Amino acid sequence: MGFRPLVIKIGGSVLENLHPSFFRECGQLMEQGIHPVVIHGGGPEISRVQKRWGLSARFVDGLRITDDEGLKVVEMVLAGRINKSLTARFCASQASAVGISGVDGGLLEVEQKDPALGWVGEVTAVHPRLLYSLWESGWIPVVASLGLDGSGNRYNVNADTAAGAIARELAAERLILVTDVPGIWKREGNSRKLLSRVTPEEVREMIQSGEIVGGMIPKVRAALTGLETAAGGVLITDGSIPGCLGGEMGTRIVKEATTDDVVPHLSTK
Ligand SMILES: Nc1ncnc2c1ncn2[C@@H]1O[C@H](COP(=O)(O)OP(=O)(O)O)[C@@H](O)[C@H]1O
Numbered sequence: 001m002g003f004r005p006l007v008i009k010i011g012g013s014v015l016e017n018l019h020p021s022f023f024r025e026c027g028q029l030m031e032q033g034i035h036p037v038v039i040h041g042g043g044p045e046i047s048r049v050q051k052r053w054g055l056s057a058r059f060v061d062g063l064r065i066t067d068d069e070g071l072k073v074v075e076m077v078l079a080g081r082i083n084k085s086l087t088a089r090f091c092a093s094q095a096s097a098v099g100i101s102g103v104d105g106g107l108l109e110v111e112q113k114d115p116a117l118g119w120v121g122e123v124t125a126v127h128p129r130l131l132y133s134l135w136e137s138g139w140i141p142v143v144a145s146l147g148l149d150g151s152g153n154r155y156n157v158n159a160d161t162a163a164g165a166i167a168r169e170l171a172a173e174r175l176i177l178v179t180d181v182p183g184i185w186k187r188e189g190n191s192r193k194l195l196s197r198v199t200p201e202e203v204r205e206m207i208q209s210g211e212i213v214g215g216m217i218p219k220v221r222a223a224l225t226g227l228e229t230a231a232g233g234v235l236i237t238d239g240s241i242p243g244c245l246g247g248e249m250g251t252r253i254v255k256e257a258t259t260d261d262v263v264p265h266l267s268t269k
């Protein structure tokens with residue numbers, strides 16, 4: 001069976017505002033012979049639960065410091081409630097989905113990123129066999145970004161980073177990063193404009209100049225990872241708008257400014 005993988009990452013920032021048509025559109029892509037895998041975040045909800053439990057939510061460069069208690073919260077919230085509620089919304093929209101995490105099928109192999117961060121994993125390999133099995137049987141995998149090491153320890157993985165690594169391994173047709181903004185903003189005098197396309201070099205310059213900050217930094221870094229193999233480039237788009245998977249709205253990250261994108265036809269009409 002020939003596979004046409006499409007990697008979609010849903011940010012925690014947009015989970016509550018995801019347009020209802022999103023789920024149906026994913027199902028339609030599957031019917032068109034495209035194979036979506038959905039990686040989701042959930043940072044804001046993890047922080048809310050940590051606070052409710054009297055635990056602090058602390059970050060270094062956008063990565064959550066994850067001690068033993070923190071990992072329990074991450075697993076319960078990310079792989080539990082968020083993963084199950086998202087999977088339920090797919091199924092209720094007649095899009096056949098299965099909720100898993102990066103631990104299942106050994107999908108995300110990681111090593112500890114930095115002892116100072118605790119149970120935070122850096123992806124060292126992606127083993128996609130389970131994804132192919134699910135696609136073959138008609139299921140859309142919905143993945144919580146946890147990983148495991150060679151000793152069976154489980155880790156918290158940034159969801160953008162996980163999506164970028166999966167997209168690179170699958171040589172996905174496209175990586176779509178669904179978030180709460182319509183794309184990458186660039187300052188222009190006193191106002192700002194939305195970039196319709198941007199190259200890796202421009203992205204690196206914008207991080208240097210402080211125009212790309214906060215949660216957009218791991219996102220564009222993941223975009224650069226995915227771009228290494230994704231023929232159709234990477235799209236950053238707003239999930240609260242209908243048709244966000246169609247490819248016309250948002251910022252495209254492309255290898256070269258002059259090359260036309262090879263955008264797969266993703267009709268969600
Ligand atoms: N240049 C930029 N253009 C657009 N958004 C930016 C930029 N720099 C930083 N951001 C911020 O990045 C946020 C998206 O990242 P994040 O909150 O981590 O989302 P998600 O949960 O979807 O991963 C936006 O809401 C915005 O505040």
Ligand SMILES: CC(=O)N[C@@H](CCC(=O)OP(=O)(O)O)C(=O)O
Pocket residue numbers: 010011012013040041042043044046062063064074120121145156157158159160215
């Ligand atoms: C290591 C690390 O920081 N992991 C993230 C995983 C969730 C995530 O990435 O969620 P968003 O997509 O909403 O940011 C966290 O604990 O917040």
